[in-house]
Amino acid sequence: HNNLGNAYEQLRLPEKAVASYENALALDPLHSNALSHLSSGKRKMCDWDGMEKIDETIIDHVKGDRVAISPFSFLTVTDDPALQLSCASQFQKSHQTGKPFPSPTVTATGRKKLRVGYFSDTFRRHAISYLIVQLLELHDRSRFEICGFSYSPDDQSPIRRRIEASFDAFHDVSQQGDDELAHSLQASDLDILVDLNGHTDGSRLSVLARRPAPIQAHFLGYPGTLGADFIDYLFVDEYLVPRDQAHRYAENLIWLPDSYQVNDRKRAIAETTPSRADCGLPADGFVFCCFNQTSKITPSQFDIWMRLLQTIPGSVLWLLHDNEMAERNLRREAQTRHVDPTKLVFAPRADLPEHLARHRLADLFLDTLPYNAHTTASDALWMGLPVLTCSGRSMAARVAGSLLRAIGLPELVTGNLDDYEASAHRLATEPDTLNAIRSKLEANRLKEPLFDTDRFRRHIEEAYERMWTMKQSGEPPRSFAVSPVADVSPAPP
Incomplete structure (x- = not known):
């Protein structure tokens, strides 16, 4: 069942993949690969039903050193670096094969390089x-x-x-x-x-x-x-x-x-920028944006985003399309939070130059926790789009904060979700404040260290x-x- 799930995943059929992983766990509740894949698969579809229980089970397994959980999938479960170390060490011990070669004697070589x-x-x-x-x-x-x-x-x-x-x-x-x-x-x-x-x-x-x-x-x-x-x-x-x-x-x-x-x-940017209408965005409304993978979106973060859409008239949330199930589930989750599901706009996949160019249409990039935007954050900053992040404890939860500090915008780094929500609301309702940050970002782009290769x-x-x-x-x-x-x-x- 686990291998069948992997095959469905390769075919981009996440719903069938998740069903296969659930079947595998019904037969063997300690099937670590199936548990890791189930966690990742449900997150990819933004199918949050039962996720708390799955996360608790995964954390219990890591704490008890019972099964080896995929460290990569564990990054979205918790931002506790101590647990991440335990998870990675357990996984590495269970998967390590092959004996090391004899250690060579390191001496000065004839090479100058x-x-x-x-x-x-x-x-x-x-x-x-x-x-x-x-x-x-x-x-x-x-x-x-x-x-x-x-x-x-x-x-x-x-x-x-x-x-x-x-x-x-x-x-x-x-x-x-x-x-x-x-x-x-x-x-x-x-x-x-x-x-x-x-x-x-x-x-x-x-x-x-x-x-x-x-x-x-x-x-x-x-x-x-x-x-x-x-x-x-x-x-x-x-x-x-x-x-x-x-x-x-x-x-x-x-x-x-x-x-x-x-x-x-030297990253290439498309010469032409599409219009907001081309991308299904309102001409005048405030465009919140998150081009992170759907697997990084959490219910608590989504709650904040929906409250912002409720309180900022004419605003929309622009997300990256990953799979049909994620789009369907996110629209359903919006509706249960009393938000018009059409306020969620999904951008199709595009080549990087075209993808970079369309960042110009957004007003504010909203980051995710516990797995921050990484390359997606630097893409946005390169295009002059401010990124608002919330930093956690782990590496994955602090990357966007690292990037923002390296481009001279520490004011866009928050330390908890309450401050994150308040900052997002302030930036969306105070145009002068947001414009000042945009100007600072543009001035810093080639002056501060982040893009100094x-x-x-x-x-x-x-x-x-x-x-x-x-x-x-x-x-x-x-x-x-x-x-x-x-x-x-x-x-x-």
Whole structure:
């Protein structure tokens, strides 16, 4: 039943997938994969009936170390970093296969450059590629040799072509099994191997468990601890993971200045912007927007959004269409909260340049908790759309706050849902206040660090060199902070 559910999920038939997972759990209540998939599937459809009970069961399993729950699906269950560490550690222990290779003796090589490998299945039309591609292009080739290892098939997309061209050596390893791939990585004689997947879909952490590189780190792809003893470092920032929370993470932490998220200043934007009418939006009404995945929307957040629609005349909520069931369920949930379901407008999927352009039609982006907007938040900020967030305790719940602070807009970061709702109402009813924030965002876009890709490049390269220096001197990995460079990189022409 679980495998049947997975097949339905691949066919984008979430309702049938959820029914299959429920059948699997009826036969085996401790079927961890079915429980994780059921949680994710119901969230994807915004089918909130019974979700509290499912979440309680999942948390009890994690607390009792009874079954291994998917850490990725657990990010939407709670923002408790201690529980997320337990979940990730349990999952990693139960799924780890393959013995590590003998540790190589690290000595000074004849190479003048550090050889850094990036390992991922996201080198395709994927959010991670859109974020990281310019960093790969900008790496200092006088000090670094940059290698890519892709274990996803070539999707023939423009971003795949750009990604391939950004590496000194690019290896399509999508046809290799774990043992063969681990040996391929080892034979590449890397100094540092950077994983970009973590516990997300397509992860191949079992390859890294074999220790094919002397230093192994995780960056960007998964917003949390991997709970694995074979990952030496995790890249974070001071807001994302405060120093007093470091013990909640299995890895040594590297605190980058500004934000942990890198961005691409060259991301293409469609030349023409559609009209509000083209997108089914009112010409004059206030447009609240949330382009996060539907699985991130929670009932408590939706309650707030519906109260805003009730109190702001002519307002609408613009969401991203994911599946028909989610759209149907959200309209039904609106109606039960006495809101006209036509006030929910769903945007169809679009290519990134067109998707970016349509952000100009919205007035305010409303973020989600406990799983914030990540790439979706930087997309909005790049397009000059203010993002209002509520920060929680976990990495996933603090990303948007990290981005807003790095672009000089900490006033859009709230610490609880009451303040979040009050701020949203104020911004929607005080045009001068919102316009001032828009002006500040536009002024800061190429002035503050968030979209300064070369500044980020200098910081992460400093981290790579410190990691290698420690390794060469025989020191064990340890957490450290990278000092910010003094100057801001010039804006692109």
